[in-house]
Structures are given as C-alpha cells and as structure tokens.
Amino acid sequence: MNVQRGGSDGTVGKALEVLDRVAALGRPVRFSEVMDQSPYPKATTYRLLQTLTNQGMLRLDPDSGTYAPGMRLVRMAHAAWAQSSLAPIAQPYLDELSEAVGETVHLAQLDGAQVLYVDKRNATTRVPMYSDAGKVGPAYCTGVGKAMLAFLPEAELAPVLAQQSWHRFTPNTITTPEAMRAELAEIRAAGHAYDREEHEPGIRCIAMPVLSAKGRVQGAVSVTTNGPGPLDDYLPALRAAVTKISGDLRDWRFPDKGEE
Amino acid sequence: MNVQRGGSDGTVGKALEVLDRVAALGRPVRFSEVMDQSPYPKATTYRLLQTLTNQGMLRLDPDSGTYAPGMRLVRMAHAAWAQSSLAPIAQPYLDELSEAVGETVHLAQLDGAQVLYVDKRNATTRVPMYSDAGKVGPAYCTGVGKAMLAFLPEAELAPVLAQQSWHRFTPNTITTPEAMRAELAEIRAAGHAYDREEHEPGIRCIAMPVLSAKGRVQGAVSVTTNGPGPLDDYLPALRAAVTKISGDLRDWRFPDKGEE
DNA sequence: AACCCGGTTTCACTATTTGGGACACCAGAT
DNA sequence: ATCTGGTGTCCCAAATAGTGAAACCGGGTT
Structure with missing residues (x-):
C-alpha cells in the first residue's frame, strides 16, 4: 500500500x-x-x-x-527542511519569481495524499514568515496539488485519489475522481494547472510541477492572486523559475514515495 | 538533573x-x-x-x-511552532521592529543549554525564509543567549553554564563561567545584552529578554548588524517591541524548563 | 582464494510494554 | 455530609516487543 x-x-x-x-x-x-x-x-x-x-x-x-x-x-524539523525538501534549492528562484510577479508564491511537495507547503513568498511588503512551511492542504483542489497529481504515475495516483475527501469548498471545487482525471489530462497536456477558485472563493492560482530528470514529480510552484488579471501573465516567470529549479535538481536524489 | x-x-x-x-x-x-x-x-x-x-x-x-x-x-513541527513558540505572538512586532531598524532581527528561546532561533527578519530586501527557524546556537556568546541567561534563576542557570563548551570563537568570546557571571550581572542591571563580536568577527548585536508577568524568561529578541553604528541607537525600537510582546504574553503559559 | 567492510538477518534470551482494573481527586448534585 | 460522574494516575502479572552476539552476504582489495 x-x-x-x-x-x-x-x-x-x-x-x-x-x-x-x-x-x-x-x-x-x-x-x-x-x-x-x-x-x-x-x-x-x-x-x-x-x-x-x-x-x-x-x-x-x-x-x-x-x-x-x-x-x-x-529543532529536528530544521534539519529535515534543509536536507529533505526542495526549499534550499528553490530559494533563490522563488525570490526571483516573487519579485517578478509581485504575488504570493508557494513551493509545495506531495506528502502522502496531501499537499505539504515547504516555502512561501508573500505578495508584496510584509512577510509573515514560516507561516506556511509545514502546513498541509488538500491535493485535489489546490493548484500545486493538481499540478503534482497530473504527473504522478498511475500506480501512485490511484491510491492518492482514493484518499481525497472530495469536500466541496466552493461551487468550483472538483468533487469526483472522474472529473479529476479529465482535469489532470488537460493539465498534463498544458504543462501547468489552474486553481479557479476551487479552494477559496476569490483566490485563483497557476501552478507548475517540478520534475526530476527522470520525470518524477518532486514538487510544485504556484503563483496565487486575488486580483482580476489573467493568470497566464505569470506563466513565463513561473516557467522560468521551475526550469531553473529542475536544473539544479540534477544531483539531488529525492524520496521515492516510500511505496513498497 | x-x-x-x-x-x-x-x-x-x-x-x-x-x-x-x-x-x-x-x-x-x-x-x-x-x-x-x-x-x-x-x-x-x-x-x-x-x-x-x-x-x-x-x-x-x-x-x-x-x-x-x-x-x-x-509537518509536526509546524504545529509545535504555532502552539509552543513565541513566534506567532511576536510576529507583528518583529515586522515593526525590522522595518524600524532595517537590520536583521531574531527571536530566540532557550532550549536546554542552547539557543533556539524561532523566527527572523532579514536586514533589508531579500528574505531567505525559515532559514533560521529551528536553528540552534551557543548560549554563552550570542546576544539572545546572554540576555536570557542573565534573567534565569540561579537554580536553572548553574546547570546551563556547566554545559557550555566555552569555545573561543573570536578574541572577544567570554570563555569562563566566572567572567560570564560578571557579564550577566551587568546585563541584568542594564536590562539588555550586547554581543561585541563574541561569536563572529564583524558581527555585533543588541538583545533584550522577553519576560513573563511573573518574571520568567520566555525568549529574547535581538538586532544584529555588521555595520559600524552604535548599537544603542536600536534600543528604543527594540525595547518597544519587547514590551509589546511581553504584553501579549499575558494569558499564555509557557514551558517550565521541564526541570524536575 | 583469502580477507575486509558495510549492510542485513537470525534467534534464543530478556526487559519493556501492555491494559484491565483499582485508586485518588475534584466539582457538582442530592 | 454523602453520593456520583468525569479525569487523571498508578499497579502488576501476562504478553509482547526489543535485544544483541554472531552468522551471513555481496562486492571490493590484496
């Protein structure tokens, strides 16, 4: 299992x-x-x-x-974060991205059936630190979650989908595995995911997965906004950041889901 | 013990x-x-x-x-940080302080014989997040460390001093318990501590303890600089921040060292 | 082929963990 | 004062999980 x-x-x-x-x-x-x-x-x-x-x-x-x-x-978690998360690698690129888009930026990884946020940059000025590192969220209705699920091999996807709560947070929330699979196919084709107010009303985001050289999902980066502008405006900067992170991933070997 | x-x-x-x-x-x-x-x-x-x-x-x-x-x-640490550290309370005041002084700001707590950093604001622009939350450092040669030791009751101070390494990091490092006790007396009198390049050459800081209503040490806040200006310039802002944090501490009951 | 080294497994022995139940305490109800 | 229900703490014989010396297994080296 x-x-x-x-x-x-x-x-x-x-x-x-x-x-x-x-x-x-x-x-x-x-x-x-x-x-x-x-x-x-x-x-x-x-x-x-x-x-x-x-x-x-x-x-x-x-x-x-x-x-x-x-x-x-x-104390212990500091070591984990520094050694086992993507955060230390992604750090500089998240800074760049944050500066480029001026919106909230998240870095997340998949942890079992949930999304685990490991780093964050706040929209503009004030920075309530850490607030998100270690937080967890649902995978099926967040941008980062869907971005990662879309690139998971079937064998790993199935059990994860089976464990989602499919709670309807907003009218837009996707609430069935079937609908989700269709959505994931689109994401896979496009290379990035949208969260169209599926988790919180008024909050939209665009996310891209970070893949290893062998195509394994390692995490995802997202740009979140509560403004009206088209999300695609953020795509170039987002893609640039993700590309650089993937590049630096090279010699890093990361967890296999522990799947046995 | x-x-x-x-x-x-x-x-x-x-x-x-x-x-x-x-x-x-x-x-x-x-x-x-x-x-x-x-x-x-x-x-x-x-x-x-x-x-x-x-x-x-x-x-x-x-x-x-x-x-x-x-x-x-x-994941677990997020809960600990949010519930057991001073960070959530101190958050807004650290922001203020950081903005006011424009230098690096730290929030630390005593963890056994070491100093545990629980939050941080970076000097100016770029914010390498989390980097310090969870990090530990020596108590005897950091501003926050000395600030906290100075207000520890003798019964708790003795064992902590006994466990310090007294390693000489710089020419200014205090390396004997006797010298330390003299220093602590001064700190107690002044109400704040200085780190005069005792841990890293070129790095100085000023720190103040956060005390509970009953006078127990709960943590410490520091302003660090590598510039030449007089540290005392930061005192007013630092004192203001610490005062506000202590105020908000009111109904929070915090760990007793576990000392039995 | 003999040897070393890091990692993994076995198995009889033992120390730790288990958990039903007794107990102590307090606050409110009688 | 006495009863009562809810909590937190503690005991101890039985059951279980942990122990660790020693054997084992490749894969490099000599």
Missing part, C-alpha cells in the same frame, strides 16, 4: 501516532481529549504521553494539564 | 536519540556513520533506523543508502 503511517511499528509507531494526533488537533489538549483520538487503551496512551513529554516532543502545561507539540520538533 | 534528552525512556527514547543524532549531522548519512554516533549495538540501531524510516521520520535514499530527516517532522 501507500505511505500511510499505519500504526504497526511497535512502540515507536504508537508514540508517533499519538504525537501526530495531538499535533493535528492544533491546540493544547487535555489527556481526555487525546484519549478520544487515541486507538490505544488509557494506561498505554497515558504512558506514551509521559514518554513523549519528557523527551521534549510534547510540552505539558502543568497548570492547565494540557499537552502541545514541543520545541524539540522544531 | 536537567532536561538532557537522556536515553532512558525505553524504546521511544532510543529512537528519538538516534533520530536526533542523524539530524545533528546535518547531511544524509550512511548506516555506518550513524553507528559511530549511536550508543546502541549494530542490530538495535539498524532496527531503530528501519522503524523511523517507515514512519516517515527519516528518509532512506535507496541509491546512496543514506538517511536524512523526513518531511513528517516538518
């Missing part, structure tokens, strides 16, 4: 599963809330939480009795 | 220990290199690596046979 973090790797797997669920809740949670999410019995979950806490992976606020992901994760 | 991620929390502890060491190496490493770092026997380390890999915490490049921290960390 697919990368699904199934919970079957012994104690470590369980611990990470619990950690993930706590992180997913997105706010400090009490033990009982963790229990509701946890597939493991009370005593087990409790011990797991304890272990994670004194490992610094979780932080327990003694007053409120709530758990939140700890700073040790941030 | 202190927070030291000792390796004594069962399997999970061992796994995280290994993961940390891989991350610390800062580049993809082969199994044998991990072995050199690992306190555990070959077979154990091997199995740990396997587990971590198919949990997505590590990424194994099949061609080169090297391990690197995986993207799952980035």
Whole structure:
C-alpha cells in the first residue's frame, strides 16, 4: 500500500501516532481529549504521553494539564527542511519569481495524499514568515496539488485519489475522481494547472510541477492572486523559475514515495 | 538533573536519540556513520533506523543508502511552532521592529543549554525564509543567549553554564563561567545584552529578554548588524517591541524548563 | 582464494510494554 | 455530609516487543 503511517511499528509507531494526533488537533489538549483520538487503551496512551513529554516532543502545561507539540520538533524539523525538501534549492528562484510577479508564491511537495507547503513568498511588503512551511492542504483542489497529481504515475495516483475527501469548498471545487482525471489530462497536456477558485472563493492560482530528470514529480510552484488579471501573465516567470529549479535538481536524489 | 534528552525512556527514547543524532549531522548519512554516533549495538540501531524510516521520520535514499530527516517532522513541527513558540505572538512586532531598524532581527528561546532561533527578519530586501527557524546556537556568546541567561534563576542557570563548551570563537568570546557571571550581572542591571563580536568577527548585536508577568524568561529578541553604528541607537525600537510582546504574553503559559 | 567492510538477518534470551482494573481527586448534585 | 460522574494516575502479572552476539552476504582489495 501507500505511505500511510499505519500504526504497526511497535512502540515507536504508537508514540508517533499519538504525537501526530495531538499535533493535528492544533491546540493544547487535555489527556481526555487525546484519549478520544487515541486507538490505544488509557494506561498505554497515558504512558506514551509521559514518554513523549519528557523527551521534549510534547510540552505539558502543568497548570492547565494540557499537552502541545514541543520545541524539540522544531529543532529536528530544521534539519529535515534543509536536507529533505526542495526549499534550499528553490530559494533563490522563488525570490526571483516573487519579485517578478509581485504575488504570493508557494513551493509545495506531495506528502502522502496531501499537499505539504515547504516555502512561501508573500505578495508584496510584509512577510509573515514560516507561516506556511509545514502546513498541509488538500491535493485535489489546490493548484500545486493538481499540478503534482497530473504527473504522478498511475500506480501512485490511484491510491492518492482514493484518499481525497472530495469536500466541496466552493461551487468550483472538483468533487469526483472522474472529473479529476479529465482535469489532470488537460493539465498534463498544458504543462501547468489552474486553481479557479476551487479552494477559496476569490483566490485563483497557476501552478507548475517540478520534475526530476527522470520525470518524477518532486514538487510544485504556484503563483496565487486575488486580483482580476489573467493568470497566464505569470506563466513565463513561473516557467522560468521551475526550469531553473529542475536544473539544479540534477544531483539531488529525492524520496521515492516510500511505496513498497 | 536537567532536561538532557537522556536515553532512558525505553524504546521511544532510543529512537528519538538516534533520530536526533542523524539530524545533528546535518547531511544524509550512511548506516555506518550513524553507528559511530549511536550508543546502541549494530542490530538495535539498524532496527531503530528501519522503524523511523517507515514512519516517515527519516528518509532512506535507496541509491546512496543514506538517511536524512523526513518531511513528517516538518509537518509536526509546524504545529509545535504555532502552539509552543513565541513566534506567532511576536510576529507583528518583529515586522515593526525590522522595518524600524532595517537590520536583521531574531527571536530566540532557550532550549536546554542552547539557543533556539524561532523566527527572523532579514536586514533589508531579500528574505531567505525559515532559514533560521529551528536553528540552534551557543548560549554563552550570542546576544539572545546572554540576555536570557542573565534573567534565569540561579537554580536553572548553574546547570546551563556547566554545559557550555566555552569555545573561543573570536578574541572577544567570554570563555569562563566566572567572567560570564560578571557579564550577566551587568546585563541584568542594564536590562539588555550586547554581543561585541563574541561569536563572529564583524558581527555585533543588541538583545533584550522577553519576560513573563511573573518574571520568567520566555525568549529574547535581538538586532544584529555588521555595520559600524552604535548599537544603542536600536534600543528604543527594540525595547518597544519587547514590551509589546511581553504584553501579549499575558494569558499564555509557557514551558517550565521541564526541570524536575 | 583469502580477507575486509558495510549492510542485513537470525534467534534464543530478556526487559519493556501492555491494559484491565483499582485508586485518588475534584466539582457538582442530592 | 454523602453520593456520583468525569479525569487523571498508578499497579502488576501476562504478553509482547526489543535485544544483541554472531552468522551471513555481496562486492571490493590484496
């Protein structure tokens, strides 16, 4: 099957599963809330939480009795981001692109069935940093998501499509695998994808996949706007950026989806 | 003792220990290199690596046979950063400060005996994002480090000082606990710290601690420059930023060092 | 052919993890 | 004061998962 973090790797797997669920809740949670999410019995979950806490992976606020992901994760993640993401390579080209188009620019990678944003440049002046690195989003209704799906080999595409929620965010959201396959064919033909207000009303974007020399999808770059102008105006700059990134990819070997 | 991620929390502890060491190496490493770092026997380390890999915490490049921290960390860290760091609160004030002084601005927190940078604003135009979030540095020879140490209660300061390397990075580096205590007293009196080219030649900075209502150190903000101007010029803006951050801290309860 | 080296696997032994259930605590209801 | 339901913590015999010395497997070298 697919990368699904199934919970079957012994104690470590369980611990990470619990950690993930706590992180997913997105706010400090009490033990009982963790229990509701946890597939493991009370005593087990409790011990797991304890272990994670004194490992610094979780932080327990003694007053409120709530758990939140700890700073040790941030330390470790820096290494991951620097070594395993496209971000360090793409950095200068995203800067260029951002300057050229003046709109918000995203760099994303596929993480299982979701889109994981790894870098971002803000539209114009103020830069709320990091805000997007590490964030995840749906693959079926974002520009970067569709751009990547379009160039995925069938064997990998099928399971990913099977896992989408197909929630209708806006009237334009594509909500069936069949419609999606048609859309992906078009994207493949054109070489780039559009998000025509499919995720958020008023937000449109144009995205292109970053492919390795062997044609494997490594990520995608997008230009997002809430203005009225034609998206195709951004195409040249976008294409230039993606081309340069792909070029620099040369000697980088990147994850195979972990597919076994 | 202190927070030291000792390796004594069962399997999970061992796994995280290994993961940390891989991350610390800062580049993809082969199994044998991990072995050199690992306190555990070959077979154990091997199995740990396997587990971590198919949990997505590590990424194994099949061609080169090297391990690197995986993207799952980035996902989880986003939650940690958003919930457990000062960054979300400080965001707008760092923007202001950055604009006001036009120099590089850092936000850091104490993580054990080290300084952990959680956010950054670049000097002028181009913004190499994230580059610093998650990075660690020495506490005894950075502005933010000294600013935080100065306001640490003795019980917490002692073990931290005991763990510093006291490596002499530049002629100005303070290299003894005694000298450091004198320096910290001055900082405490002044309310802010200077880094007078103690870490890197040509780089100076001024830093102030962020204190909670109860006077606990929560982090520090610094303005760094490689120019010649007097650092004190930045004091007003820096003080303003720190004051506002402290103000917003109000209802936030933050980690106790975990000290037990 | 004998040897070394990094990586992988085996398997009997053992330490850790498991989880049902007991317990302690608190707040509100009776 | 006493009961009661919700939470968080702890125990301990049984079950499981982890351990690690040693063997094994190519593929280079000598």
